[in-house]
Amino acid sequence: KDGARVIGHGRHDAEGVVGADLADPAAADRLWDLALARLDGRIDVLINNAGVFEAVAVDAPLPDWHGAWARTLQINLQACADLSRRAILHWRERGQGGRIVNIASRAAYRGDSPAHWHYAASKAGMVAMTKSIARGFAAEGVLAFAICPGFTMTGDAGDYLASRGGDKLLADIPLGRVADPAEVAAAAVWLALEAPASLTGAVLDINGASFVR
Structure with missing residues (x-):
C-alpha cells in the first residue's frame, strides 16, 4: 500500500516468495541473487526475520x-550476516544507500x-x-x-500461551498480553520506510514492558 515491491522468503518457492533453507551456508547468497533478479536488479531494504527457536x-x-x-547460529545469525553483506555490497556498487532491519529478540x-x-x-x-x-x-x-520483540502471538492463542507457561507468562507482562504480529510489522515498516536517518543503530523493544532497558 506504500508502493513498495516486496519479495518474501520461505521454505519453498511461491508467488512473491523465494524458497531457501538458511541452514545451508550457501543459501543466503542464492536467496539474495534470486530476489535481486525478481526485483529487476535493485533492492533498497533488507529485513532479516528468519529464525529458529x-x-x-x-x-x-x-x-x-x-x-x-x-544450526541456530547459522540460521539466526550467519545467514543474517551474509544477507547484510550482500546488501551493503549491492548499495556500494550502485552508489546508493539502503536500510537493514534486523528482527532480534528480548x-x-x-x-x-x-x-x-x-x-x-x-x-x-x-x-x-x-x-x-x-x-x-x-x-x-x-x-x-x-527490533527486539518479546513473546508474539504467532499461532492459535490458546495453544501458544499453553506452550509458554500460560497465565505465568502473562503475569510477567505489565501490558497483560503478548504482542500481535501486526505490531512488530508496523515497527518494521516504519524503520524500513520512514524512520529518520539519525535513528540508525537504534533498537526498538516490543515486549509490553516485560523487559525495560
Whole structure:
C-alpha cells in the first residue's frame, strides 16, 4: 500500500516468495541473487526475520549440543550476516544507500531458558551486528536498525500461551498480553520506510514492558 515491491522468503518457492533453507551456508547468497533478479536488479531494504527457536538440554550429548548451536547460529545469525553483506555490497556498487532491519529478540538482553542459550546468543549477536553496521557504514548511506520483540502471538492463542507457561507468562507482562504480529510489522515498516536517518543503530523493544532497558 506504500508502493513498495516486496519479495518474501520461505521454505519453498511461491508467488512473491523465494524458497531457501538458511541452514545451508550457501543459501543466503542464492536467496539474495534470486530476489535481486525478481526485483529487476535493485533492492533498497533488507529485513532479516528468519529464525529458529529449538531447545537443547545442557546435558545433551556433545554432538547434539554442538549441532543445535551450529544450526541456530547459522540460521539466526550467519545467514543474517551474509544477507547484510550482500546488501551493503549491492548499495556500494550502485552508489546508493539502503536500510537493514534486523528482527532480534528480548532474549538478546535478558537471556532465555536453560534450554535456549544458543537462541539468546544468536539474537544478541544480531543486535551487536546491527550496531556495527550502523557505525561502520552510515557514511555510505547504509542505515541499520533492530527490533527486539518479546513473546508474539504467532499461532492459535490458546495453544501458544499453553506452550509458554500460560497465565505465568502473562503475569510477567505489565501490558497483560503478548504482542500481535501486526505490531512488530508496523515497527518494521516504519524503520524500513520512514524512520529518520539519525535513528540508525537504534533498537526498538516490543515486549509490553516485560523487559525495560
